[in-house]
Amino acid sequence: MQIETLNDRSRVIFRMIVESYLDNGDPVGSRTLSRHPGVDLSAASIRNVMADLEETGLIYAPHVSAGRIPTELGLRLFVDGLLEIGNLTEEERANIDIRCAGQGRRREDVLEDATNLLSGLCQCASLVMVPKTNAPLKHLEFVPLSAEKALVVVVSEDGVVENRVIDLPPGLPPSSLVQASNYLNSRFKNRTFEEARAIIARELADQKAELDSLTGKVVEQGLATWTGDDKPSLIVRGRGNLLEDVRAIEDLERIRRLFDDLETKLDLTRLLEKARDAEGVKIFIGSENNLFSLSGSSLVVSPYMKGDNKIIGMIGVIGPTRINYARIIPMVDYTAKVIGRIL
Incomplete structure (x- = not known):
C-alpha cells in the first residue's frame, strides 16, 4: 500500500494515531482526536475514518472498547510515507x-x-x-614501549589497523623486536592471518624459524593477541x-x-x-x-x-x-x- 491511496482526511487521522502511539504508547480514541488542535471533524466522522483505516489493516483496537493503535503494516506505511526525520543539532x-x-x-x-x-x-x-578479519596482512611491527612491554601494530591489505600490547620476556635485546618483525612480515606477505599462523607454528615446532628462544617467544606472544577469526x-x-x-x-x-x-x-x-x-x-x-x-x-x-x-x-x-x-x-x-x- 502507498500513502497516496489514502485521502486527505484519512491521512490526517492516520498520522495523528501513529504519532500519538509513538509518543506515549497508548491507544487513542475518536473523542480525543476530535479535540486535537486543527481538527475540524466530529467524533462520529473520525470514527468512520478509523473504521476505514482498520478495514485496510493500518490500525486496530488492542482491547475491547479501546482506542486504536497502528499495526505493523501501518507503522511501515507511516515510516515510508509520512515520517518527518529530524536533523541532529x-x-x-x-x-x-x-x-x-x-x-x-x-x-x-x-x-x-x-x-x-x-x-x-x-x-x-x-x-x-x-x-571479518580474513583480509591478507600487509605489515606487522613491534614497537617498544618499555623494557617489559611492546605494541604490536598490524595493517591488513584492506586498510584496517589494529594494535595490541604484549609483555616482553625479561632480558630481551631491542634487536629482537626488529628480528621478530622481519620474520613475521616475510611469512605474512599476501597471506591471511590463518595461513601465516599455520606456517609459523610449523616452523617454530620444527625449530626451523632461525630465531633465538627469546625472539621466538615474542613471535608467539604477537600471534596470540589475534584470534584470526574470519567470522x-x-x-x-x-x-x-x-x-x-x-x-x-x-x-x-x-x-x-x-x-x-x-x-x-x-x-x-x-x-x-x-x-x-x-x-x-x-x-x-x-x-x-x-x-x-x-x-x-x-x-x-x-x-x-x-x-x-x-x-x-x-x-x-x-x-x-x-x-x-x-x-x-x-x-x-x-x-x-x-x-x-x-x-
Missing part, C-alpha cells in the same frame, strides 16, 4: 564526533564506544557487527534501556522475548548480513523479519564504510516498534558515517 554531532574519536585506536574499542553511545542517546539496545562478531549493549518503559505484563513478556532474540547472535548476524547492501539506513519493523515476530521489535541499522565506499560492517539500535524513528534514524546514520571515517 550541532551539539549532538559534536558529541558523537568526540565520543567516537581516536585515530589509530583498536577497531573493537571504537565500535564498543559507538554502541555504548548509541544506546544512551536512543534509549534502546544498540548493536554493531564487527567485520563477523556482534557487540550488543544497553539491554537495560529496554526495561525503562515497561507498563504491563505483556510488555515485560515482549522484552523477555527480545532479550532471547538478542542472545541468538547467529540469527541476528545473518539478519545484519542481509542488510549490508542497503543504501543508507535500513529499518525492520516487527514480523517483517522472523527473528522479531514474537517480540514485536524494530531494528534500525546502517552500514559503515571505508573511504572507497566498501561496506565493512553494520551499526544500529533495536527496541519496541514505537521507538522514536524521527530521532533514531539520523542518529544511527551519522554515527555510522563517523565510525566509517575513523576506521
Whole structure:
C-alpha cells in the first residue's frame, strides 16, 4: 500500500494515531482526536475514518472498547510515507564526533564506544557487527614501549589497523623486536592471518624459524593477541534501556522475548548480513523479519564504510516498534558515517 491511496482526511487521522502511539504508547480514541488542535471533524466522522483505516489493516483496537493503535503494516506505511526525520543539532554531532574519536585506536574499542553511545542517546539496545578479519596482512611491527612491554601494530591489505600490547620476556635485546618483525612480515606477505599462523607454528615446532628462544617467544606472544577469526562478531549493549518503559505484563513478556532474540547472535548476524547492501539506513519493523515476530521489535541499522565506499560492517539500535524513528534514524546514520571515517 502507498500513502497516496489514502485521502486527505484519512491521512490526517492516520498520522495523528501513529504519532500519538509513538509518543506515549497508548491507544487513542475518536473523542480525543476530535479535540486535537486543527481538527475540524466530529467524533462520529473520525470514527468512520478509523473504521476505514482498520478495514485496510493500518490500525486496530488492542482491547475491547479501546482506542486504536497502528499495526505493523501501518507503522511501515507511516515510516515510508509520512515520517518527518529530524536533523541532529550541532551539539549532538559534536558529541558523537568526540565520543567516537581516536585515530589509530583498536577497531573493537571504537565500535564498543559507538554502541555504548548509541544506546544512551536512543534509549534502546544498540548493536554493531564487527567485520571479518580474513583480509591478507600487509605489515606487522613491534614497537617498544618499555623494557617489559611492546605494541604490536598490524595493517591488513584492506586498510584496517589494529594494535595490541604484549609483555616482553625479561632480558630481551631491542634487536629482537626488529628480528621478530622481519620474520613475521616475510611469512605474512599476501597471506591471511590463518595461513601465516599455520606456517609459523610449523616452523617454530620444527625449530626451523632461525630465531633465538627469546625472539621466538615474542613471535608467539604477537600471534596470540589475534584470534584470526574470519567470522563477523556482534557487540550488543544497553539491554537495560529496554526495561525503562515497561507498563504491563505483556510488555515485560515482549522484552523477555527480545532479550532471547538478542542472545541468538547467529540469527541476528545473518539478519545484519542481509542488510549490508542497503543504501543508507535500513529499518525492520516487527514480523517483517522472523527473528522479531514474537517480540514485536524494530531494528534500525546502517552500514559503515571505508573511504572507497566498501561496506565493512553494520551499526544500529533495536527496541519496541514505537521507538522514536524521527530521532533514531539520523542518529544511527551519522554515527555510522563517523565510525566509517575513523576506521
